[in-house]
Amino acid sequence: MRADELFDLRRRVLRADHPERSVQDPRDDEATSLHFAGLLDGRVVASASWFPSGAPINPDFVSFQLRYMAIDYDVQGRGYGTVVVETALDQLRNLGAEQVWANARDTALGFYLATGWLAIAGSEHLSPETQLPHTVIYRELMGGAPSNERSA
Numbered sequence: 001m002r003a004d005e006l007f008d009l010r011r012r013v014l015r016a017d018h019p020e021r022s023v024q025d026p027r028d029d030e031a032t033s034l035h036f037a038g039l040l041d042g043r044v045v046a047s048a049s050w051f052p053s054g055a056p057i058n059p060d061f062v063s064f065q066l067r068y069m070a071i072d073y074d075v076q077g078r079g080y081g082t083v084v085v086e087t088a089l090d091q092l093r094n095l096g097a098e099q100v101w102a103n104a105r106d107t108a109l110g111f112y113l114a115t116g117w118l119a120i121a122g123s124e125h126l127s128p129e130t131q132l133p134h135t136v137i138y139r140e141l142m143g144g145a146p147s148n149e150r151s152a
C-alpha cells in the first residue's frame with residue numbers, strides 16, 4: 001500500500017478532516033517504510049504506518065515507530081485495529097524488528113494497553129502537531145530484556 005492511499009483516512013480520522021493540516025511523514029515514501037491498510041468493500045478503513053527509528057527506550061533494539069494508526073469511525077471497536085497491528089507486527093518480526101514504539105494519543109491509550117503495549121512513565125506530552133495529550137508507548141517483540149521503566 002502506498003502512503004498517499006492512506007491520506008484520506010489519516011485526514012478524516014486523525015486531523016478532523018481539516019484540508020490544510022499535514023497528513024504526511026517525511027519518511028512516507030522511503031523504501032524501508034511499511035504501510036498497512038484494511039479494506040472493506042474496496043474502502044480503506046484501517047491504516048498503520050511503520051518507520052525504522054531509534055526508540056526512546058531500549059535504544060539498542062531494532063525498532064520501528066508506528067504513526068497514523070486509524071480505524072474509520074463507523075467500524076471502530078470491531079477488532080480491526082488489533083488485526084492491523086498484529087498483521088504488521090508479524091511482518092516486522094520477520095524483518096528483524098525487536099521493538100515498536102509510538103507517541104500515542106491519550107484517548108487511544110486504552111487500546112494500546114489492552115493489546116500488549118506499555119506506557120513510559122513520565123513521557124506524557126502535548127503533540128507539537130496536534131496539541132493533543134500523548135504518551136510514549138512501546139512493545140518488545142522478541143521477549144527481550146525487561147526494562148526499568150514503569151508501565152502505566
Ligand SMILES: CC(C)(COP(=O)(O)OP(=O)(O)OC[C@H]1O[C@@H](n2cnc3c(N)ncnc32)[C@H](O)[C@@H]1OP(=O)(O)O)[C@@H](O)C(=O)NCCC(=O)NCCS
Nearest residue numbers: 069070071076077078079080081082104105108110111114
Ligand atoms: C484507537 C483505535 C486505533 C482502536 O482501533 P479499534 O479497531 O477501534 O480497536 P479494537 O476493536 O481492535 O479494540 C481492541 C481493544 O482495545 C479497546 N479499545 C479500543 N479503542 C479504545 C480506546 N479509545 N480507549 C480504550 N480502549 C479502547 C477495545 O475495547 C478492545 O478491548 P477488549 O478486547 O478488551 O474489548 C481506533 O478506535 C481509532 O482509530 N481511533 C481514532 C483515532 C486514534 O485515536 N488513533 C490512534 C492514534 S495514536
